[in-house]
Amino acid sequence: MPKNTLTVTLANDKTLELPVLKASVGANVVDIQALAKEDLFTFDPGFLATAACESKITYIDGDKGILLHRGYPIEELANHASYLEVCYLLLHGELPTQTEFNTFAKQITQHTMIHQQICNFFNGFRRDAHPMAILMGTVGGLSAFYHEATDIHNPDHRASAACRLIAKIPTIAAMCYKYSIGQPFMPPQNRMNYAENFLNMMFATPSEETMPDPVLAKALDKIFILHADHEQNASTSTVRLVGSTDANPFACIAAGIAALWGPAHGGANEAALNMLEAIGDESNINTYIKRAKDKSDPFRLMGFGHRVYKNYDPRAKVMRDTCYEVLERTGAHDDPLFKVALKLEKIALEDPYFVEKKLYPNVDFYSGITLRALGIPTNMFTVIFALARTSGWISHWIEMLSSDHRIGRPRQLYTGMTQRPFVPMKKR
Numbered sequence: 001m002p003k004n005t006l007t008v009t010l011a012n013d014k015t016l017e018l019p020v021l022k023a024s025v026g027a028n029v030v031d032i033q034a035l036a037k038e039d040l041f042t043f044d045p046g047f048l049a050t051a052a053c054e055s056k057i058t059y060i061d062g063d064k065g066i067l068l069h070r071g072y073p074i075e076e077l078a079n080h081a082s083y084l085e086v087c088y089l090l091l092h093g094e095l096p097t098q099t100e101f102n103t104f105a106k107q108i109t110q111h112t113m114i115h116q117q118i119c120n121f122f123n124g125f126r127r128d129a130h131p132m133a134i135l136m137g138t139v140g141g142l143s144a145f146y147h148e149a150t151d152i153h154n155p156d157h158r159a160s161a162a163c164r165l166i167a168k169i170p171t172i173a174a175m176c177y178k179y180s181i182g183q184p185f186m187p188p189q190n191r192m193n194y195a196e197n198f199l200n201m202m203f204a205t206p207s208e209e210t211m212p213d214p215v216l217a218k219a220l221d222k223i224f225i226l227h228a229d230h231e232q233n234a235s236t237s238t239v240r241l242v243g244s245t246d247a248n249p250f251a252c253i254a255a256g257i258a259a260l261w262g263p264a265h266g267g268a269n270e271a272a273l274n275m276l277e278a279i280g281d282e283s284n285i286n287t288y289i290k291r292a293k294d295k296s297d298p299f300r301l302m303g304f305g306h307r308v309y310k311n312y313d314p315r316a317k318v319m320r321d322t323c324y325e326v327l328e329r330t331g332a333h334d335d336p337l338f339k340v341a342l343k344l345e346k347i348a349l350e351d352p353y354f355v356e357k358k359l360y361p362n363v364d365f366y367s368g369i370t371l372r373a374l375g376i377p378t379n380m381f382t383v384i385f386a387l388a389r390t391s392g393w394i395s396h397w398i399e400m401l402s403s404d405h406r407i408g409r410p411r412q413l414y415t416g417m418t419q420r421p422f423v424p425m426k427k428r
């Protein structure tokens with residue numbers, strides 16, 4: 001990799017030439033590893049300016065609102081590819097030929113069933129348990145079924161883990177929903193495509209055969225694409241950190257699910273819909289805008305703002321169009337929440353506070369309304385996000401394990417007490 005250097009002068013006037021590693025596009029990075037030998041650390045809470053790894057999977061330009069997966073713009077992938085094509089692209093670096101796609105899709109289809117013992121996991125949960133809690137526990141439990149058989153240093157074993165996770169996550173996700181409403185689990189149907197199969201496992205019952213609406217299935221497939229990967233976000237970084245300890249891949253993905261659940265991250269789609277429901281009517285929007293600007297009020301506009309995008313999230317644009325398509329198809333076009341969302345977006349984008357802080361709608365702003373129109377309950381929204389993001393998580397896990405890597409072990413700025421002698425209880 002072509003290098004130039006950054007010169008730093010230390011407190012003792014010693015100068016260090018730190019290599020600058022060049023990106024193919026976007027920010028170059030300063031390799032600061034030499035600082036540790038000078039007993040110096042960098043300080044970057046929240047990792048705003050820290051590249052934790054090298055990657056070739058996803059590129060984001062937050063100022064221009066660009067998102068590329070292996071060089072392909074998200075808009076083009078969402079409008080012309082299927083989710084399984086994007087899974088193949090994330091995993092292998094290239095879009096599949098028809099033959100490669102058919103082989104990949106067949107592998108996924110043949111791994112959608114889960115071991116019957118896993119069905120017993122669910123009975124340990126209350127029926128009203130949050131589906132993300134059930135998903136996290138059940139995916140973590142998969143490590144009990146494939147641990148001995150998984151040598152993470154074997155590329156074929158890594159590929160097999162990826163296939164199993166992408167194939168089984170929709171089955172488990174649908175089971176989380178069925179369990180919560182007391183209906184029997186529906187088995188995967190090999191005759192259906194990925195999104196149709198998920199909708200069928202969610203909404204069919206043994207008493208009634210259904211064939212999901214292909215237009216709605218296509219919309220859901222697009223939602224999966226929009227949520228597939230997003231560079232080194234909190235949950236992907238979690239998967240990489242857990243994976244750097246050589247942990248079981250199913251345990252790594254369970255850790256990613258845990259991180260995604262937070263309302264500041266993947267939980268924002270559920271929180272955004274709950275917020276729109278709390279607003280209820282356009283007449284209440286200004287009250288919530290005022291709260292969002294009030295520093296003494298912890299309330300934030302859910303579905304707005306992003307650590308990286310300081311321009312419109314390109315996924316939000318596609319999500320808004322998909323939302324409109326689904327509302328039209330389902331006859332929910334007069335959904336008052338959609339009207340509230342459109343009005344809130346307009347007001348926020350004109351408000352100086354949001355303009356100055358570059359707070360635009362993110363992918364979560366419209367996804368909740370769309371998922372609700374598809375009949376998916378609010379507490380399942382982040383489960384859908386986790387379902388889709390599994391392909392990104394496992395692609396990053398494979399990329400890390402296929403390249404030179406070390407166990408992740410950040411340091412700190414210690415400002416606690418310096419060493420002092422123990423004080424016996426009677427003298428305190």
Ligand code: SDX
Nearest residue numbers: 230233264265266268292300301302303304305306307357
């Ligand atoms: C996802 O990282 C990824 O790529 C994530 C994701 C992915 O695909 O993996 O894109 C998915 O997580 C999208 C984000 C979903 N979260 C939300 O919609 C929750 C609401 N958003 C905020 O919590 C916030 O915007 C974050 C967490 C998304 C970003 O936080 P940052 O980058 O740490 O920014 P910040 O909190 O420092 O905010 C900067 C300023 C602050 O004001 P000041 O202290 O500078 O005065 O903007 C304000 C914040 O108070 N601000 C908001 C706001 N978001 C930020 N004010 C009101 N409403 C908001 N939503």
